[in-house]
Amino acid sequence: xxxxxxxxxxxxxxxxxxxxxxxxxxxxxxxxxxxxxxxxxxxxxxxxxxxxxxxxxxxxxxxxxxxxxxxxxxxxxxxxxxxxxxxxxxxxxxxxxxxxxxxxxxxxxxxxxxxxxxxxxxxxxxxxxxxxxxxxxxxxxxxxxxxxxxxxxxxxxxxxxxxxxxxxxxxxxxxxxxxxxxxxxxxxxxxxxxxxxxxxxxxxxxxxxxxxxxxxxxxxxxxxxxxxxxxxxxxxxxxxxxxxxxxxxxxxxxxxxxxxxxxxxxxxxxxxxxxxxxxxxxxxxxxxxxxxxxxxxxxxxxxxxxxxxxxxxxxxxxxxxxxxxxxxxxxxxxxxxxxxxxxxxxxxxxxxxxxxxxxxxxxxxxxxxxxxxxxxxxxxxxxxxxxxxxxxxxxxxxxxxxxxxxxxxxxxxxxxxxxxxxxxxxxxxxxxxxxxxxxxxxxxxxxxxxxxxxxxxxxxxxxxxxxxxxxxxxxxxxxxxxx
Amino acid sequence: xxxxxxxxxxxxxxxxxxxxxxxxxxxxxxxxxxxxxxxxxxxxxxxxxxxxxxxxxxxxxxxxxxxxxxxxxxxxxxxxxxxxxxxxxxxxxxxxxxxxxxxxxxxxxxxxxxxxxxxxxxxxxxxxxxxxxxxxxxxxxxxxxxxxxxxxxxxxxxxxxxxxxxxxxxxxxxxxxxxxxxxxxxxxxxxxxxxxxxxxxxxxxxxxxxxxxxxxxxxxxxxxxxxxxxxxxxxxxxxxxxxxxxxxxxxxxxxxxxxxxx
Amino acid sequence: xxxxxxxxxxxxxxxxxxxxxxxxxxxxxxxxxxxxxxxxxxxxxxxxxxxxxxxxxxxxxxxxxxxxxxxxxxxxxxxxxxxxxxxxxxxxxxxxxxxxxxxxxxxxxxxxxxxxxxxxxxxxxxx
Numbered sequence: 001x002x003x004x005x006x007x008x009x010x011x012x013x014x015x016x017x018x019x020x021x022x023x024x025x026x027x028x029x030x031x032x033x034x035x036x037x038x039x040x041x042x043x044x045x046x047x048x049x050x051x052x053x054x055x056x057x058x059x060x061x062x063x064x065x066x067x068x069x070x071x072x073x074x075x076x077x078x079x080x081x082x083x084x085x086x087x088x089x090x091x092x093x094x095x096x097x098x099x100x101x102x103x104x105x106x107x108x109x110x111x112x113x114x115x116x117x118x119x120x121x122x123x124x125x126x127x128x129x130x131x132x133x134x135x136x137x138x139x140x141x142x143x144x145x146x147x148x149x150x151x152x153x154x155x156x157x158x159x160x161x162x163x164x165x166x167x168x169x170x171x172x173x174x175x176x177x178x179x180x181x182x183x184x185x186x187x188x189x190x191x192x193x194x195x196x197x198x199x200x201x202x203x204x205x206x207x208x209x210x211x212x213x214x215x216x217x218x219x220x221x222x223x224x225x226x227x228x229x230x231x232x233x234x235x236x237x238x239x240x241x242x243x244x245x246x247x248x249x250x251x252x253x254x255x256x257x258x259x260x261x262x263x264x265x266x267x268x269x270x271x272x273x274x275x276x277x278x279x280x281x282x283x284x285x286x287x288x289x290x291x292x293x294x295x296x297x298x299x300x301x302x303x304x305x306x307x308x309x310x311x312x313x314x315x316x317x318x319x320x321x322x323x324x325x326x327x328x329x330x331x332x333x334x335x336x337x338x339x340x341x342x343x344x345x346x347x348x349x350x351x352x353x354x355x356x357x358x359x360x361x362x363x364x365x366x367x368x369x370x371x372x373x374x375x376x377x378x379x380x381x382x383x384x385x386x387x388x389x390x391x392x393x394x395x396x397x398x399x400x401x402x403x404x405x406x407x408x409x410x411x412x413x414x415x416x417x418x419x420x421x422x423x424x425x426x427x428x429x430x431x432x433x434x435x436x437x438x439x440x441x442x443x444x445x446x447x448x449x450x451x452x453x454x455x456x457x458x459x460x461x462x463x464x465x466x467x468x469x470x471x472x473x474x475x476x477x478x479x480x481x482x483x
Numbered sequence: 484x485x486x487x488x489x490x491x492x493x494x495x496x497x498x499x500x501x502x503x504x505x506x507x508x509x510x511x512x513x514x515x516x517x518x519x520x521x522x523x524x525x526x527x528x529x530x531x532x533x534x535x536x537x538x539x540x541x542x543x544x545x546x547x548x549x550x551x552x553x554x555x556x557x558x559x560x561x562x563x564x565x566x567x568x569x570x571x572x573x574x575x576x577x578x579x580x581x582x583x584x585x586x587x588x589x590x591x592x593x594x595x596x597x598x599x600x601x602x603x604x605x606x607x608x609x610x611x612x613x614x615x616x617x618x619x620x621x622x623x624x625x626x627x628x629x630x631x632x633x634x635x636x637x638x639x640x641x642x643x644x645x646x647x648x649x650x651x652x653x654x655x656x657x658x659x660x661x662x663x664x665x666x667x668x669x670x671x672x673x674x675x676x677x678x679x680x681x682x683x684x685x686x687x688x689x690x691x692x693x694x695x696x697x698x699x700x701x702x703x704x705x706x707x708x709x710x711x712x713x714x715x716x717x718x719x720x721x722x723x724x725x726x727x728x729x730x731x732x733x734x735x736x737x738x739x740x741x742x743x744x745x
Numbered sequence: 746x747x748x749x750x751x752x753x754x755x756x757x758x759x760x761x762x763x764x765x766x767x768x769x770x771x772x773x774x775x776x777x778x779x780x781x782x783x784x785x786x787x788x789x790x791x792x793x794x795x796x797x798x799x800x801x802x803x804x805x806x807x808x809x810x811x812x813x814x815x816x817x818x819x820x821x822x823x824x825x826x827x828x829x830x831x832x833x834x835x836x837x838x839x840x841x842x843x844x845x846x847x848x849x850x851x852x853x854x855x856x857x858x859x860x861x862x863x864x865x866x867x868x869x870x871x872x
Binding site for chain 2: 756757758759776777780807808810811812813814816817824826827830831834844845853855857858859860861862863864865866868869870
């Protein structure tokens with residue numbers, strides 16, 4: 001037969017104002033197995049804990065029930081106290097008479113009755129407890145990072161520095177993510193590639209890091225500390241152990257009209273390609289949707305010119321199974337699709353661009369070699385209008401209800417970079433609010449207004465009408481001037 | 484295939500061609516438009532106020548009439564389409580309105596939005612299919628650059644009308660392609676022509692219609708097609724003569740392509 | 746004190762003016778912007794502040810084309826056109842306050858004017 005002690009906490013007035021704590025400790029003292037039952041103002045305090053410890057020793061208790069706040073608050077505290085007094089901590093049970101009783105009821109008699117029932121349940125459970133020893137479960141000392149963008153790369157580097165093995169799985173042929181497409185970063189206007197590419201190389205050279213590029217996670221099984229993951233390595237049709245990244249195949253491939261995703265479709269690439277010059281790993285990939293050899297069995301030019309004999313049209317996808325202790329998901333973001341927002345005429349004019357497309361136009365390695373030109377006719381734009389909040393803060397169902405947080409900042413960046421390079425170009429930003437959360441962020445946007453003369457106008461854009469002469473007519477209202 | 488048909492007052496009067504061509508084309512394409520036995524003018528505009536009941540009853544009666552024949556209700560006029568679909572939506576979703584309307588009308592059975600309402604264009608797209616329409620084309624309109632003018636009442640409010648993407652519609656352009664012509668996309672195709680304001684402020688109507696016409700013309704359209712008698716009127720009468728493109732009902736275009744115009 | 750209060754307008758229109766985030770897209774997209782004394786975004790704001798009389802007295806309420814552009818494009822689903830209509834109804838529902846009277850019509854007719862125009866104008870401008 002157990003010797004159980006019951007400790008009912010007042011929790012100041014949190015419990016005691018709604019539950020008659022005296023009645024509870026009195027009622028519970030009559031439960032079978034209970035040899036000691038008291039109540040006290042703050043059980044979690046040092047004095048309270050000492051009451052428990054003393055009782056364990058003096059009354060030779062084999063089990064303890066604490067009627068108090070949620071175990072989420074103080075389970076650890078009470079278990080430690082019991083252990084310190086020589087009682088196996090797993091012989092302690094907690095009845096939550098605060099969050100599940102005094103905080104959700106108003107009527108004292110009913111609340112007290114409920115508290116007593118909760119106490120009795122805890123006592124009944126302790127009767128069935130046996131002393132336990134905390135065990136250890138092995139953890140696979142390898143992490144998986146899903147997504148090889150800057151977040152994934154930095155995570156992998158941090159984990160590797162801490163001394164653990166880490167694998168990166170990235171669905172594109174190269175790691176780097178969206179940051180490879182950016183020109184500069186805010187608020188420092190650092191060159192994005194200068195920050196990113198050394199880190200990409202670090203990942204490749206770090207002994208603890210293993211990169212699975214052009215791969216996707218096919219299946220995850222297991223539990224925390226012991227995951228088994230199947231990774232699908234997609235077929236590049238190029239042997240990565242042989243390819244040196246020389247790029248000759250990409251120059252000779254006859255299929256030239258493939259839209260180049262790296263430049264968001266603003267120019268073309270070949271069917272066999274390396275996404276950009278600083279790709280890691282620098283291995284060519286064949287796009288099976290456009291390769292004549294893979295689709296129709298005709299061609300084979302790349303295999304002929306490759307001096308390393310790396311082309312393998314018969315290559316298959318490979319499934320690799322590995323074990324990991326932890327998985328980090330760093331899959332990144334995408335700009336919203338503009339199908340629901342064609343009042344801005346994105347589908348009607350090439351001169352209406354998304355912010356990522358704008359970055360590519362500004363970037364020296366982009367489709368216009370860093371000269372800001374209108375995609376439609378290659379002319380220099382004399383006015384640029386930035387339309388904010390498209391699809392954001394939208395509860396009507398067309399877009400997303402949240403604010404995307406980064407757009408006010410990157411727009412200020414775009415505006416300043418434009419004005420810096422082309423002082424003759426007028427820049428307008430139509431906003432609802434300007435949100436600059438971060439250190440030096442507001443100062444950054446103020447520079448755009450005060451130093452660079454960017455016109456910030458409060459009022460969203462209503463409609464963009466492409467005109468026959470190639471110009472875009474933008475209709476908006478200025479809420480402050482009311483015009 | 485028989486549909487209940489709600490012509491609307493204007494199609495019986497100033498816009499008879501919209502109706503006549505539609506019926507001829509329907510014959511060719513294998514469906515019949517059977518006019519409702521009794522109907523009243525829909526009112527031209529749907530009253531947006533929650534406490535307007537009486538002005539919407541004509542539409543509800545038309546919907547109920549179609550329900551009694553267990554048929555889908557088809558209409559041609561953009562305005563009637565707008566009123567019927569909005570009334571239908573409110574009878575289905577707005578309990579207070581539905582109750583009041585039903586209590587007043589004392590129909591044999593309460594009407595709760597059971598009827599399906601389709602615009603003639605939706606019949607072409609969803610029931611017949613544009614591929615099928617193409618098969619019946621005798622005089623393909625090759626070489627013609629045609630601008631579709633939607634106006635506002637055909638597409639908005641998008642959630643209720645569910646006709647097409649209100650900012651990037653394709654239904655009329657797909658029809659134009661099926662007829663062998665080249666559709667011209669211009670941003671003002673879903674901007675208001677002015678509508679009824681021609682009775683109140685002619686200048687405003689002129690301003691709006693002219694903007695539409697100029698945009699279509701600068702994008703090199705040869706002519707415009709529309710489904711709304713009021714839009715046709717505004718585009719024809721409230722635009723400067725110079726630079727004015729011919730404006731037709733889409734049914735007239737359809738009839739020409741199917742060889743049943745004369 | 747306003748003879749008519751904000752509650753009547755809100756009830757009649759079914760609009761929740763608190764949803765508005767003052768983005769201005771409704772006014773930016775309104776085809777009648779230049780002809781209006783008060784613009785759609787101002788309607789929303791002024792109704793919230795209870796300035797009903799001012800709005801009812803303004804000719805702007807007759808410039809709305811009921812084109813639903815503001816309804817369609819508002820990111821918050823505020824539906825300013827419904828407010829304009831509710832205010833207009835408050836005016837024309839009063840005795841003798843029809844904006845368009847039957848006697849006015851013959852002067853406005855021409856041989857091509859479709860019935861639709863007359864009926865819709867009457868629906869919007871008179872009771």
